[in-house]
Amino acid sequence: MSRHSFDPDIAALVGLNAAVIFQNITFWIEKNQANRRNLRDGRYWTYNSISAFAELFPYLTEKQIRTALDKLIKSELILKGNFSDDRYDRTCWYALGDCICPNGQIKRTKRENDAFAPEGKPSAPEGKSYKNRYKPNINPYSSRGSAADDEAEKILAAYPEDRIRRKGDCLLAIREILRTGITAADLIEAVLAYASESAGFTRSKVCFSDNWLSSDRWQRYVRDAQIQREAAKAKEAEALKGLAVWITDRSPLCRHISPSQITALLAAELVTPLQIQAAGLG
Incomplete structure (x- = not known):
């Protein structure tokens, strides 16, 4: 049974609902920081949709969750962005704000902040403005047809088609995993092993691709495959x-x-x- 906690000081500032959600966001950002994952623009990020938050906090309505997130953003406890490869994907990304300044987070320099100009002003380089300051200016995975893109597409294609969700986030997560040293062959084998294991599961019991990758469930299948290979050798x-x-x-x-x-x-x-x-x- 999961336990939800919160910081009383945060609750006093933005309310109990927002404090509980903030604690969850902080947990995942710190985990990503420890694993060197989702580093964008000098900050570590985590991402979730309103519906995913609703699954995590079943005692909150989607409206309460939106209100809580708006309070956290307005109070500058968190920042909001969108780093999905898919322009139609509205999944939001969150980082900790400057007022929190967690250990190891990289503060934006004055020079970097100066690179943003008011909306509509031509002085900001490459069209940056305050409105989009927390959105990535250059997509690090924009080059199409690269080996990493091809590998990520093949790996995701091995996942059961009816369980693929948020393709852009999945491809991003796969590339992050491959950069840790896991081979494409290992990850494909892990995907196929999970697909085989869960073939008879009902839809309510299966894990969708975005959650399977972001929650590190793939690791067990990679380890099992490696153990089996060593045993075979x-x-x-x-x-x-x-x-x-x-x-x-x-x-x-x-x-x-x-x-x-x-x-x-x-x-x-x-x-x-x-x-x-x-x-x-x-």
Whole structure:
């Protein structure tokens, strides 16, 4: 059973509902900061839709959630942005405001703030203004057709089609995961493993792609796949050792050893070419 908490000082400032939501936003931002994820414009961000917040806080209506978020933004406890690749995706991103200044958050320099001009003024470089100051000016993943884009698309395509949600956020999360050192092959294997495991689940029991990726549920499947590969390698190594004994003993069973196995035995330096010839396999 989940427990929700809040800071009394924050509650006194913006109300109980907003304080509870603020605590949740802070938790995910600190987690992203620890994992070096979702760093944009010198701040760490988290994202959620109103409907997702409603699932997290079933005792609040969507109207109460919107009001609470508006209070947090107005009080400058949080900042609001939109970093989705999909221009039709209205999922909002949130970062902690300057008045909080968490450990490790990067403060905006005076020079950076000076790069923004009032709306409609041509003096701001590249069309930046106060209205869009917290939106990304340059999309770091805007280059289409790159290897990272292709890999992310292939990985997401392996997810059950009826469970894919917020494609832009999913592709962004996949690229973040790949930058941590996880290979595309590992992640595809993890996606396929979850798809197979949950094939008989009802819609209410499945995990949609955005949540599966952002909540790190993929990690268990990657670990399981790695463990299985290591076990398979160990089993293969033991089998090669057994074949090496056949060869050194010149066993009649050597006739069952395939050319690929001979190549593997030589690569592992378990036998020599002379031993292979002596066993009648040369």
